[in-house]
Amino acid sequence: xxxxxxxxxxxxxxxxxxxxxxxxxxxxxxxxxxxxxxxxxxxxxxxxxxxxxxxxxxxxxxxxxxxxxxxxxxxxxxxxxxxxxxxxxxxxxxxxxxxxxxxxxxxxxxxxxxxxxxxxxxxxxxxxxxxxxxxxxxxxxxxxxxxxxxxxx
Numbered sequence: 239x240x241x242x243x244x245x246x247x248x249x250x251x252x253x254x255x256x257x258x259x260x261x262x263x264x265x266x267x268x269x270x271x272x273x274x275x276x277x278x279x280x281x282x283x284x285x286x287x288x289x290x291x292x293x294x295x296x297x298x299x300x301x302x303x304x305x306x307x308x309x310x311x312x313x314x315x316x317x318x319x320x321x322x323x324x325x326x327x328x329x330x331x332x333x334x335x336x337x338x339x340x341x342x343x344x345x346x347x348x349x350x351x352x353x354x355x356x357x358x359x360x361x362x363x364x365x366x367x368x369x370x371x372x373x374x375x376x377x378x379x380x381x382x383x384x385x386x387x388x389x390x391x
Contacts, residue, residue: 328352
């Protein structure tokens with residue numbers, strides 16, 4: 239089992255951050271273009287506990303793959319958890335949390351994940367999975383403030 243955690247401070251009110259992160263179609267805006275992220279079917283207008291969302295995404299080595307997530311838990315305006323049901327990971331649990339700060343919001347992503355294929359999965363993690371996940375979340379960290387601050391102008 240592996241973990242990845244990222245926290246960032248945004249000079250945006252929590253309600254605006256929540257409005258953005260709880261809209262599944264916005265995930266495309268904060269995903270690196272080379273991943274060719276695409277929601278299958280009509281994008282949901284908001285998330286709710288129990289919701290299933292299907293994506294297609296380009297994953298290194300595997301190519302284009304389906305990814306089905308379920309919103310397992312949601313506390314309106316505060317947090318939600320998505321879990322992979324079908325996809326490239328053996329286990330994927332991603333918790334999104336926003337907290338009010340003086341003059342803005344602290345946003346935290348906590349991910350717990352495991353790879354299939356035993357030793358081969360561990361080798362893949364060492365060689366490229368961990369690095370790729372860090373790249374994806376760094377991209378989000380850089381892109382999110384620009385998008386949110388641009389929407390306030």
